Amino acid sequence: MTRTMNPDELNAYNEDGVAVLRNAISADWVARMNDVIDQQLAQPSKWGNDANPGAKTNRHFSDRYQWQDNAEINAYIHESGCAGLAAQAMGSETARFYFDHLLVKEPGTANPTPWHQDVPYWPFLGSQICSIWLALTPSTVASSAMEFVRGSHLDGKYYMPEAFTGDTDANAAWMAGGDGEKCPDIANSRDEFDIIGFDMAPGDAVIFSAWTLHGAGGNASADTRRAAISTRWLGDNAIWHPHTGADPTVTQEHVSVQPGQPPHDDKVFPKIWPLT
Numbered sequence: 001m002t003r004t005m006n007p008d009e010l011n012a013y014n015e016d017g018v019a020v021l022r023n024a025i026s027a028d029w030v031a032r033m034n035d036v037i038d039q040q041l042a043q044p045s046k047w048g049n050d051a052n053p054g055a056k057t058n059r060h061f062s063d064r065y066q067w068q069d070n071a072e073i074n075a076y077i078h079e080s081g082c083a084g085l086a087a088q089a090m091g092s093e094t095a096r097f098y099f100d101h102l103l104v105k106e107p108g109t110a111n112p113t114p115w116h117q118d119v120p121y122w123p124f125l126g127s128q129i130c131s132i133w134l135a136l137t138p139s140t141v142a143s144s145a146m147e148f149v150r151g152s153h154l155d156g157k158y159y160m161p162e163a164f165t166g167d168t169d170a171n172a173a174w175m176a177g178g179d180g181e182k183c184p185d186i187a188n189s190r191d192e193f194d195i196i197g198f199d200m201a202p203g204d205a206v207i208f209s210a211w212t213l214h215g216a217g218g219n220a221s222a223d224t225r226r227a228a229i230s231t232r233w234l235g236d237n238a239i240w241h242p243h244t245g246a247d248p249t250v251t252q253e254h255v256s257v258q259p260g261q262p263p264h265d266d267k268v269f270p271k272i273w274p275l276t
């Protein structure tokens with residue numbers, strides 16, 4: 001039996017736009033995903049973004065969209081229980097997979113993850129879109145655990161995609177020119193926002209709406225890597241919405257669906273929940 005969300009957790013997801021799920025995913029999966037992190041750090045894919053290649057400290061690294069090439073990530077999205085959690089949180093009959101995202105900050109990484117909302121970076125619209133960020137190492141807010149603006153998923157805002165600190169120019173180019181209003185400078189006006197953050201143990205996860213504002217500080221720890229795998233999920237009311245500024249991993253040329261249609265393309269956005 002995989003874990004489900006309890007009523008308090010569901011309430012938090014619906015009202016706050018984020019719920020912390022303690023012991024969401026088993027230690028075995030955490031170990032397997034940490035191995036994947038080590039492999040990708042040694043050999044990033046073409047989607048890798050590496051601020052300081054090879055460094056043991058002050059290295060902000062991400063890689064994404066590996067589920068079709070990496071058997072371990074493929075197994076994780078099908079077998080770990082995250083698809084069921086995503087469907088339950090979104091109140092959706094189905095959960096389709098969008099992409100996997102590995103996120104690493106080695107000890108002493110100064111780069112913050114700037115405050116942002118995910119949906120403008122993705123070629124979708126709809127309220128039933130979420131992520132599950134699984135902690136693979138221990139982290140506190142001081143060592144780059146994620147933070148959220150409580151309830152911001154209900155604000156009706158759509159913030160323009162912007163390059164992240166630490167993005168290489170080549171990796172950031174696609175984010176330019178998207179629609180939306182400028183994201184407020186939350187980092188410099190924190191008192192004006194209802195910010196919540198969670199200290200995380202390996203196996204804990206945060207599940208959050210793609211409309212919720214979120215960010216993370218640098219990793220101030222002197223000795224502990226902060227590593228996570230975020231998986232991105234589409235529910236029943238998600239529709240395909242390719243646009244300027246959206247992540248180029250999947251574009252119109254890769255899919256059989258047209259703008260405005262649900263992403264019912266099993267090759268690119270596999271339906272993983274319900275399990276068959």
Ligand SMILES: O=C(O)CCC(=O)C(=O)O
Nearest residue numbers: 103113131133216228230
């Ligand atoms: O891990 C991070 O620093 C950021 C993660 C994030 O923004 C996400 O999963 O959407």
